[in-house]
Amino acid sequence: MHMHPKKRVSRRRFLAGTAALGAVGTAGCLSGSDLPVVGSSVDTEFERTDVELAAHEPPDVTVGGDTVTVTVRGTVEFGSSECGTVDLAHAEYEYSQERLDLLVVAADDSGVRTGCSDDLVEAGYRLEATVGEGFRRIVATEHHVFGQTYSTTVEGVD
Structure with a gap:
């Protein structure tokens, strides 16, 4: 419809x-x-880095010793070294399930520019997310330029 x-x-x-x-x-x-609240109480730091993992590998998720900080590293393929980038698109903590959802994407950074190159680029990233509570489940997902999706789920992080 x-x-x-x-x-x-x-x-x-x-x-x-x-x-x-x-x-x-x-x-x-x-x-x-008692009321489940979905909010943006996630403090994040996101930066592009040198490529450390292959683009076809799922993101690497590490939980800090304090169990309220998560570090995610990965590599995303995007189009156009002149007009594309890698960006954090979504970071959300769901309190009732103690679940953290993170989404890193290949993004268009062209604005009003024209004449973007048509090359493919791989860029590494490092994402650090901190919440005030602990985690039971962490899902880190990457969306690449041609729709490929790679995801890592970590469960039982008490």
Whole structure:
């Protein structure tokens, strides 16, 4: 089913408003710790590095000794050394499941530039994510330029 873009926006606004009203309506009934909150309380540091892993290898995930810091290293292939880059697209911690989701992507960095090269480039990255709580599950995913996806899941990190 194809929906007109303007109708889709209105529907999203309706759903967002309904969800907000539902949260307000139950505010007096639930304590804050019982309500699962998905938020952006993840402190991240992201940097491009030299290539250390092959692009076809899944990301390397290491949990720090404090169990609230995760380091992810990997390599992502992207198009155009002049107009492309590697970027952190998503970092989210889900409190009720103690789950951290991280997404690193091949991104278009061209802006209004024209005449981008058509070469393929591999770039390494290092991502450090810290949350105030511990982890039970960490999922680090990479999306490469032609749709390849590589993922690492670490479970039971108490």
